[in-house]
Amino acid sequence: MKKFLFIAAALVVLGVALSLYLRPTAQVSAAVKDRAVNLVPGSVIVRAEYQMELKSEIGGRVIKSELDPGLKVRQGDFLVQLDTGDLELEIERIESDYAARKKSLEIGSSTRLDLVTARENIAHLERMVESGNYPVAELEKQRRGLKAIEQKLALEEVGNEHELATFENTLKAKRRELEKMTIVAPFDGVVAEVRARPGDLIGGGAPIAILISTTRTVEGRISEENFAGVREGQDAQVRFLGYGEQQYRAKVTKILPTADPATQRYIVYLEVQIEPEKLVPGLTGELTIVVGERDAEAIIPRRALFGNNVLVVENGRVRLRTVEVGYVSLTSVEILKGLKAGEQVIVDDLDRFRDGDRVRVDDASGR
Numbered sequence: 001m002k003k004f005l006f007i008a009a010a011l012v013v014l015g016v017a018l019s020l021y022l023r024p025t026a027q028v029s030a031a032v033k034d035r036a037v038n039l040v041p042g043s044v045i046v047r048a049e050y051q052m053e054l055k056s057e058i059g060g061r062v063i064k065s066e067l068d069p070g071l072k073v074r075q076g077d078f079l080v081q082l083d084t085g086d087l088e089l090e091i092e093r094i095e096s097d098y099a100a101r102k103k104s105l106e107i108g109s110s111t112r113l114d115l116v117t118a119r120e121n122i123a124h125l126e127r128m129v130e131s132g133n134y135p136v137a138e139l140e141k142q143r144r145g146l147k148a149i150e151q152k153l154a155l156e157e158v159g160n161e162h163e164l165a166t167f168e169n170t171l172k173a174k175r176r177e178l179e180k181m182t183i184v185a186p187f188d189g190v191v192a193e194v195r196a197r198p199g200d201l202i203g204g205g206a207p208i209a210i211l212i213s214t215t216r217t218v219e220g221r222i223s224e225e226n227f228a229g230v231r232e233g234q235d236a237q238v239r240f241l242g243y244g245e246q247q248y249r250a251k252v253t254k255i256l257p258t259a260d261p262a263t264q265r266y267i268v269y270l271e272v273q274i275e276p277e278k279l280v281p282g283l284t285g286e287l288t289i290v291v292g293e294r295d296a297e298a299i300i301p302r303r304a305l306f307g308n309n310v311l312v313v314e315n316g317r318v319r320l321r322t323v324e325v326g327y328v329s330l331t332s333v334e335i336l337k338g339l340k341a342g343e344q345v346i347v348d349d350l351d352r353f354r355d356g357d358r359v360r361v362d363d364a365s366g367r
Helices: 002-022 085-107 110-130 136-180
Strands: 025-030 032-048 051-055 060-065 078-082 182-184 189-194 207-213 216-223 235-240 247-259 265-272 284-301 309-314 317-322 324-328 332-337 344-346 360-363
Touching (some): 025 309, 032 265, 032 332, 051 189, 085 136, 216 284, 235 265
Parallel strands (some): 025 360
Antiparallel strands (some): 025 344, 032 216, 051 207, 060 078, 216 265, 235 247, 247 265, 284 332, 309 317
8 A cells, every 4th residue: 555655656746747847948037127228220321421423624635644443542632634735835826926915015006196196286276276377166176086086095995905804814714724634633532433544535524533532421211100209419329231240339410301202211320439441331230329218117128029918927837918118229128017127028939838838937137
């Protein structure tokens, strides 16, 4: 009889042990009081602040060029020289004509001599009229002739001034054209593409290279439903896909007021704490903007939440519980109602468990 009771007790113990052993193991994490952070997710792309098609305003033949893909240039650096031979000859001809015309005007006008002679003649005739030896009507006729000579001289002087001014303006235009045939870098940048080489004949306005500025902008794109809380000056974190899991601190510096009509995503600009040489145009990544922070009574890992539900383990049993969610970050969720600090929630393989299941517990949080 004693032997039978011993065997029965052993079987009961074995059954209990086997039951416990066969229970699935649930990875859990305890809800904690902590600082809740509300993050808005988005994507980022690095762009050159601007790029430009380098063009020559003047047509001509390229006789010298420093352009080379990848070349770093500073504002004012020499890039391309066009052939100036024909233009220099034209400028010499205009300068010669200008100098000859000035000398001609320095000699004086025959009209001015006619004016001096006419004035002397009028003075003589006035004395004769006073002595009664010359008719007054004839004197008035001579005075009208003098007036015509004065008007002619005035018109000549205006014409001469206009002619000299035209020479000067033409020379200025030609010299300016000559300057434009030496093309320099308009800003600090990098040569991305070369489209004209020494010997090429180019037209005015034709692109000869593409320059990309050395300054960069980091452009973030935020979905319409997440945009409302974004403000200038907010802190952010950026992860560039090309640099693995490294997170870089950033700040929102500018927000465009309208969404991209094609994607309905809003654009923000970021100042990122990263070495400038790492900001390669075209580099993409992920963005999170901190739009709110506060002390929370219960925070759990984000992966424990499905919909508005969590699976809580109470005394070895799974309990499905509906919760009210507060701030959400990349890895954690604030629970406003339905869960208290210290309670354990399942964080992995949630689809394996149902309300009422018996489970063993493996504390994934290490608490």
